[in-house]
Amino acid sequence: MAIEGYSKEELGARIAEVVSPSQPISSVEFLKGREQELQDVERALYAKGRSVFIYGDRGVGKSSLAATAAFQYQSAEASPIFVGGAKDETFVSMIANIANQALGRSRLHTTKTTRGLALDWRGLKWSWGQELNVKDVTAQLAAVGDAVDLLTEVATVHSASPVVVIDEFDTIGEAEERHKFASLLKHLGDRGVPLKIIFTGIGSSVTELLGAHASASRQLAQIELARLGWEARREVVIQAAQKLGLDVDPNVAWRMAIVSDGYPAYLHLITEAMLWQAADDKDVCDQLTFEHYHLGLRKAIALVSMWLQEPYKAAVLQRPSEMEDVVWATADGEDLWRDTRDMYDAYKVIAEKRQRLDVLDRTNFTKILGRLKTKSYGEVLESVPNRPGWYTYKEKMVRGYVRMQAEAQNMELNGERPAQRQRMHISSNARSGYYESQIPRGARLAFGLDRDNTDKDAG
Numbered sequence: 001m002a003i004e005g006y007s008k009e010e011l012g013a014r015i016a017e018v019v020s021p022s023q024p025i026s027s028v029e030f031l032k033g034r035e036q037e038l039q040d041v042e043r044a045l046y047a048k049g050r051s052v053f054i055y056g057d058r059g060v061g062k063s064s065l066a067a068t069a070a071f072q073y074q075s076a077e078a079s080p081i082f083v084g085g086a087k088d089e090t091f092v093s094m095i096a097n098i099a100n101q102a103l104g105r106s107r108l109h110t111t112k113t114t115r116g117l118a119l120d121w122r123g124l125k126w127s128w129g130q131e132l133n134v135k136d137v138t139a140q141l142a143a144v145g146d147a148v149d150l151l152t153e154v155a156t157v158h159s160a161s162p163v164v165v166i167d168e169f170d171t172i173g174e175a176e177e178r179h180k181f182a183s184l185l186k187h188l189g190d191r192g193v194p195l196k197i198i199f200t201g202i203g204s205s206v207t208e209l210l211g212a213h214a215s216a217s218r219q220l221a222q223i224e225l226a227r228l229g230w231e232a233r234r235e236v237v238i239q240a241a242q243k244l245g246l247d248v249d250p251n252v253a254w255r256m257a258i259v260s261d262g263y264p265a266y267l268h269l270i271t272e273a274m275l276w277q278a279a280d281d282k283d284v285c286d287q288l289t290f291e292h293y294h295l296g297l298r299k300a301i302a303l304v305s306m307w308l309q310e311p312y313k314a315a316v317l318q319r320p321s322e323m324e325d326v327v328w329a330t331a332d333g334e335d336l337w338r339d340t341r342d343m344y345d346a347y348k349v350i351a352e353k354r355q356r357l358d359v360l361d362r363t364n365f366t367k368i369l370g371r372l373k374t375k376s377y378g379e380v381l382e383s384v385p386n387r388p389g390w391y392t393y394k395e396k397m398v399r400g401y402v403r404m405q406a407e408a409q410n411m412e413l414n415g416e417r418p419a420q421r422q423r424m425h426i427s428s429n430a431r432s433g434y435y436e437s438q439i440p441r442g443a444r445l446a447f448g449l450d451r452d453n454t455d456k457d458a459g
């Protein structure tokens with residue numbers, strides 16, 4: 001027993017309580033760095049007739065924010081109603097799903113009585129614990145107005161202030177079907193139905209997902225979600241460790257903040273693996289150290305979803321070794337758009353650290369960058385429109401995986417310019433040490449550290 005106070009059996013359950021690498025979070029206690037967004041969502045829900053759309057890149061934490069807000073706002077006698085989009089779902093099939101979900105969790109069910117029916121609507125009868133065939137419901141929903149009628153009934157039966165989460169709304173295949181929800185919101189608002197909808201979707205604007213009509217609408221608060229900030233990234237590991245009575249080496253927390261690239265799933269995966277590592281310690285462990293981190297990181301890498309691993313593998317496996325150096329260079333920077341020169345500078349430092357004999361010249365480097373846009377190289381990168389020589393990650397979350405790979409092979413990417421790296425070379429233990437020059441730009445600002453350098457960076 002290397003984590004004091006827990007047997008091996010208890011430990012597994014406890015770790016699952018403090019990290020959640022594969023499920024959205026639904027409690028404020030574990031939702032880090034979203035205080036402002038949570039408040040924005042809640043305030044929007046309090047306004048009569050207003051619903052919420054949370055949008056942003058894949059994996060930033062949209063479902064977690066939606067679920068946490070839903071539990072906060074939903075009145076206590078029932079649970080929020082969760083439904084998810086999918087390619088073949090339509091407007092009416094989604095409404096039918098909402099009705100089924102809602103009545104499966106209505107307040108009638110929490111009472112002991114087996115009162116006959118939860119809802120009787122246009123000849124359709126939902127009975128206790130029984131779902132209706134989506135087809136039968138669908139047949140009754142010819143127009144958006146019918147959906148409003150049904151949801152009005154559903155709201156009455158469900159609870160005093162029902163919240164529906166429509167997760168992954170963007171996956172509904174037909175734009176036309178998605179756009180019908182805009183008109184639904186308008187009608188729900190006009191009729192004063194107390195039911196609130198929280199949508200989530202991957203995208204860069206609500207117009208893209210719900211249509212122009214909705215994004216101009218007063219019935220919708222639009223919340224754009226970005227990657228986690230520096231402080232929140234560190235809190236994920238620090239809080240989880242604390243709950244098991246452990247400290248975290250501050251440098252480890254910083255490395256995790258950098259490597260995760262602000263994607264919380266990576267933080268949870270690494271933290272989980274580190275905690276198991278601590279559990280395997282021979283002696284009683286009271287701090288998560290670099291040793292736990294490096295061993296845990298390797299385990300975590302293997303657990304990253306395949307679709308995130310694939311682009312990297314396509315780009316580097318069974319390729320000349322410089323491919324990996326180039327891919328790492330593309331991940332060595334904080335900005336989402338990066339130009340070739342910036343990445344070439346990063347590449348030169350990486351090649352030097354790896355003591356490569358053949359270093360690519362700029363022309364060849366540029367050629368290889370171009371290949372990273374192609375299918376056979378995993379489409380790691382794509383061009384930035386109207387900016388020749390600029391690139392961005394096609395799937396933004398892949399960059400964190402690339403950083404994890406580099407880190408596991410002892411290449412600490414920091415997103416810094418060569419000038420700063422030179423300074424780091426001077427110190428013998430710079431690799432794992434805590435130096436101001438290693439703190440990323442954003443964090444340095446937040447902590448009021450090293451302002452002079454920060455200004456130079458920006459220039």
Ligand SMILES: Nc1ncnc2c1ncn2[C@@H]1O[C@H](COP(=O)(O)OP(=O)(O)OP(=O)(O)O)[C@@H](O)[C@H]1O
Nearest residue numbers: 020021025031032058059060061062063064264265
């Ligand atoms: N604010 C947060 N603090 C700590 N952990 C978080 C936070 N937000 C999300 N997570 C964790 O990150 C992971 C991804 O979160 P979530 O599923 O909410 O993201 P998403 O944006 O909905 O992803 P997708 O685009 O794949 O649907 C989950 O494991 C969740 O537990």
Ligand SMILES: [Mg+2]
Nearest residue numbers: 062063167168
């Ligand atoms: Mg999600």
